[in-house]
Amino acid sequence: MTPDIHPVDIVTYAVPFFILAMIWEMTWARRRAPEAYEPRDTWTSLALGLGSTVAGALTAGVVYAAAMALYQHRVATVPFAWWAWIACFVLDDFNYYWAHRTGHRIRWFWASHVNHHSSQHYNLSTALRQTWTGFVALSFVFRIWPALLGFHPAMLVTVGGVNLVYQFWIHTEAIGRMPRWFEAVFNTPSHHRVHHATNPVYLDRNYAGALIVWDRLFRTFQPELDGERIRYGIVRQLGTFGVMWSVFHEWAGMLKDFAVAPLRYKLAYLVREPGWSHDGSRDTSDRIRERWRERQDGAARAVRLD
Amino acid sequence: MKAVQALLAQPGVLLVLKTLASLVGVLLVVQLARWMNLGGDVRIRDEDHAGALADEAMCGFVPVAVGLDKARIGALVRDAQGRVMLIRRHGSHFAARLLENHAGVRLDQHFLTVATGDSRFGTVTLNLGPEAQAWAASLRRLEG
Numbered sequence: 035m036t037p038d039i040h041p042v043d044i045v046t047y048a049v050p051f052f053i054l055a056m057i058w059e060m061t062w063a064r065r066r067a068p069e070a071y072e073p074r075d076t077w078t079s080l081a082l083g084l085g086s087t088v089a090g091a092l093t094a095g096v097v098y099a100a101a102m103a104l105y106q107h108r109v110a111t112v113p114f115a116w117w118a119w120i121a122c123f124v125l126d127d128f129n130y131y132w133a134h135r136t137g138h139r140i141r142w143f144w145a146s147h148v149n150h151h152s153s154q155h156y157n158l159s160t161a162l163r164q165t166w167t168g169f170v171a172l173s174f175v176f177r178i179w180p181a182l183l184g185f186h187p188a189m190l191v192t193v194g195g196v197n198l199v200y201q202f203w204i205h206t207e208a209i210g211r212m213p214r215w216f217e218a219v220f221n222t223p224s225h226h227r228v229h230h231a232t233n234p235v236y237l238d239r240n241y242a243g244a245l246i247v248w249d250r251l252f253r254t255f256q257p258e259l260d261g262e263r264i265r266y267g268i269v270r271q272l273g274t275f276g277v278m279w280s281v282f283h284e285w286a287g288m289l290k291d292f293a294v295a296p297l298r299y300k301l302a303y304l305v306r307e308p309g310w311s312h313d314g315s316r317d318t319s320d321r322i323r324e325r326w327r328e329r330q331d332g333a334a335r336a337v338r339l340d
Numbered sequence: 341m342k343a344v345q346a347l348l349a350q351p352g353v354l355l356v357l358k359t360l361a362s363l364v365g366v367l368l369v370v371q372l373a374r375w376m377n378l379g380g381d382v383r384i385r386d387e388d389h390a391g392a393l394a395d396e397a398m399c400g401f402v403p404v405a406v407g408l409d410k411a412r413i414g415a416l417v418r419d420a421q422g423r424v425m426l427i428r429r430h431g432s433h434f435a436a437r438l439l440e441n442h443a444g445v446r447l448d449q450h451f452l453t454v455a456t457g458d459s460r461f462g463t464v465t466l467n468l469g470p471e472a473q474a475w476a477a478s479l480r481r482l483e484g
Contacts, residue, residue: 053369056369060369060373060378063376064376068377068379069379069380069382069433071373072373072378072432073373075431076369076370077370084359087359088359154433155432271433271436272435272460273430273435273460273461276460279460317399322399
């Protein structure tokens with residue numbers, strides 16, 4: 035017997051809050067940092083957000099049906115108790131960490147996720163800059179498997195929405211650091227600024243959704259450094275505000291590479307890390323960090339010799 | 341009232357209405373950003389700034405020559421390996437591309453027009469003053 039329960043659409047309820055928070059942040063930017071917003075960039079981010087909600091609505095039924103199919107074969111039934119909601123949220127956040135980490139380390143998933151990173155700005159509109167192609171990339175697979183354990187899909191969708199709404203407020207430069215205990219446990223503006231940075235020391239760090247503990251646990255945590263000015267965006271900045279190119283540029287690049295690569299390397303262009311190339315002519319984040327470290331070490335040696 | 345309820349019950353109608361409402365919200369926020377004059381007017385301050393931008397675009401790119409646009413909205417930088425990078429303003433930030441060949445390079449007195457091969461990045465015309473000719477010659481050395 036499957037309980038007849040529907041998910042709560044938290045994200046739709048949060049939209050008025052999103053708009054009010056952006057207006058607040060723009061008012062802050064006007065006084066303190068006018069370059070924190072750029073109207074054309076804001077348009078691109080919000081158009082991506084709008085398109086993402088449409089794409090999500092069109093495919094939600096399929097994803098939910100897939101989760102329900104798993105739920106039919108569950109090994110237990112988790113009740114709708116308060117502790118189950120907390121357990122579900124923590125488990126979903128753990129899944130988010132791995133989905134997100136994979137989204138940065140496998141080009142197939144990166145082609146979808148790169149949309150969220152392609153702005154050179156970091157403000158609340160960037161939070162809404164979401165993918166249109168998450169369904170095509172199949173990244174939802176990371177989030178629905180707990181239905182097999184007995185978590186109802188309605189619960190999974192609801193806590194996933196809470197997680198998404200939580201992540202909205204951390205996309206800002208208007209907030210410095212939170213109290214130490216909070217920074218230790220939760221993802222914060224400071225931690226997530228690092229995640230959106232292209233500075234070599236920050237590349238591919240802080241994949242957390244709501245709880246930063248996963249990064250600490252799996253050794254991908256990097257604190258924000260006071261002396262390091264953050265640069266946002268992607269390694270090869272887009273250089274355009276075009277909405278469609280922002281959505282599809284990495285898919286186009288990946289498929290072009292796939293088409294022209296020698297046969298034995300074709301698959302690697304889909305499953306290796308972004309920036310990988312069979313002739314080593316491009317830079318991955320690991321190579322960029324390695325080169326940066328060598329320079330830092332060289333500079334340190336020069337200072338010692340002086 | 342019943343007619344409205346019947347309309348909303350049609351598949352897709354609610355999604356279309358929600359999308360249109362969201363679009364209005366999006367346009368209002370973007371317009372607000374314009375009214376508030378957000379975005380700033382960034383320029384390349386000097387050669388050191390151009391060098392820092394080049395290093396940001398490609399970690400380890402150390403310029404040995406810099407050609408600054410007179411309005412400081414773009415620059416050409418060359419490193420010791422002969423690689424040339426085009427930097428241009430993009431909103432309130434900068435974006436850069438390594439130039440791979442000299443196709444699309446046009447010289448008109450002090451103005452040098454450079455196409456990068458990336459049509460979305462666009463073609464950039466720099467006012468390099470008397471240095472434009474030397475930069476044009478250096479770009480011609482890139483593979484055709």
